[in-house]
Amino acid sequence: MKMIVGKGSCGIAAGANKVSDSAEQYIKDNNLDIDVSVTGCIGMCYLEPIVDFIRDDGTKTTYVLVNAENIKEIIDSELKGETLTKYEMPEVDKQRLEKQTRIALRNCGVINPEHIEEYIAKGGYKAIEKCVTEMTPEEVIEEIKVSGLAGRGGAGFPTWFKWNAARSAQGTKKYTICNADEGDPGAFMDRAVLEGDPHAVLEGMLIGAYAMGSDEGVIYVRAEYPLAIVRLNIAIKQAEEKGFLGDNIFGSNFSFRIRIKAGAGAFVCGEETALIASLEGERGMPRLKPPFPANKGYWQKPSNINNVETYANVAWIILNGGKAFSAMGTPNSKGTKVFALTGKIKKGGLVEIPMGATVKDVIFDIGGGIKEDRAFKAVQMGGPSGGCIPADLVDTLIDYKTLAATGAIMGSGGMVVMDETTCMVDMARFFLDFTCKESCGKCIHCRLGTKRMLEILTRITDGEGKDGDIELLESLALNIKSSALCGLGQTAPNPVLTTIRYFRNEYEDHIYKKKCTAHQCKNLVSYTIDADKCKGCTLCARNCPVGAISGTVKNPHVIDTDKCIKCGKCLSSCNFGAVIVD
């Protein structure tokens, strides 16, 4: 019997190591015949730790929310050949997996990412073998063209076009680079792929390198992903031992090596020219394009940069044909896309669905709807470069063009769901705070423009907004968009523009009525106690850190609004719903 513990970063954070330690001890103490193995993230982070049992007859049972104690119970039951149904994955969650189409995530949560044999058993490295032994580089590029694969890193540029440009570029030394910087806060698709199926990324890079005539690859991974770096290093070593990386791959004259470069924490380094500067050991400052990296990239040599998920699709396309990939999706968006579903969502995690599904399908059908059944307000797509899609546009198709028309973008796949308790002006301020901090400072429009926008947004959320602020934000936004040097500045105003477009009334409430309907902006809310509901239990007074609440036992209490710092402790401590926030 085999037991497989899900150990992505999320599983580990939920306690997967404790589960496997406990299980291994139990197996050892009782001399049981069970192999313990590891897998990556299956994408159902809300059910972690997840453990699969595969019995000798091949039947598989998945247990969820496992802990160090109940794992022993589960083992006992499994040994008897019985499923312990109370911990088994519920039917609705199984369906949630069945509703997805997994290509980039095909092996995540299925194979052991640290064992190359398991990847090979799933057809791994067959695609590069096919390319090298049966296809010319031109045919490979043609197949990718037929597939319609577009870059998954955000910009959605056709992959074949970039490969072809790098192939046609002058020079014999060319670099194949993988962008694993995943800077969008609130997104973790690439982390899951790197941790769960690193060989798929290596194979994608190999195929790209073969198509472009490149012999050296670099993966730029963000430093915040230590586990991804560990697993990539293991994968590279194993691929070298098997001869998939190195000289004369599959007996041909194609040679390719990959190394890893850890980033050092700068969002702008996700931008390709900044990434190249960082690879060269410099400050990660972007530069003007052209020249494009395809002509002058890393060390001034032709270079191709693709995102992790883009590469993860490639081997599948070669094996199944470009047509199979382009059969899914819409006229201008082909294949599948992985989304990281987070925020106020019941079933947060990773989902991979064919393009052309609706936002609603993802949030309600697969994501199970909004936490605590509150009202859905908006979803942020594309992170700091993207925008929000309001509830009434929830039927929008997931398609590059349709999404762009809403003011949001497909982005790299982050979907942060917001409900009625999220203040949209505060969200805009949050993103501007992020981009302002992450602006590299090279161009003045981005450096100072985002700062001015942040100041205005802070003023509004502090209750000091003025007439004309919305218009000023709009004009600044358009100026920054049209004049910033790189994508960071050009897209930084998007969260502000979309929130103004769909939630202008919230901005007006903040500025003119000094109200924050979501009760998030401290200066715009007041706390009072409903004398009819207050039982005089004194709990709030005891919890108030500044002594702003007075009253005697069994008599209604009163909040001194001058002293109140609006920390909300009275609200969370009251058992009678007597604290009113307005």
Added chain:
Amino acid sequence: MSSCCNCAQASAEALQKAGIDVTLLQPTLDKYGAVEGSLITILQNAQEIYGYLPIELLNYIAIKTGNKPAKVLGVATFYAQFRLQPVGKYLIMLCQGTACHVNGSEAIETAICEELGVKEGETTPDGLFTLNNVACLGCCSLSPVMMINGETYGSLTPAKAKSIIADLRAKEAEGK
């Protein structure tokens, strides 16, 4: 190497005064010192060894790699990962990414600051804890999240965050 004997001398004295043992960095310099484009890797290794990047060490690295000190400092201050000040034994990286923000990471920060008695970016007087805000640890589905010395803690509430820190503090007190 572009350095003159004077600054090499001055650097050696400054290092000695600061009590920095540069021999620890020698293997890194042997491996990467002459490899173009390795400055970030060298700084990462140095921080791994010394816990932070003292200015004397940055000057030393500049001399040894043939870079201007201004360039080395420029790179070290550009990236969020590099610290020019020492940090506590436990480095608390509190996520302020989008998902964590939406799920209340600000309240977690307030709670941790209360528990530690320091502000974001500061270290407790006993040298045990440093609190740093970071943007997204990639565990967004467990938000709000923090990472302490490589271990991730998810689904935080203010009370849970406080008790995690209190536990670490108790563990330290026992150890002594």
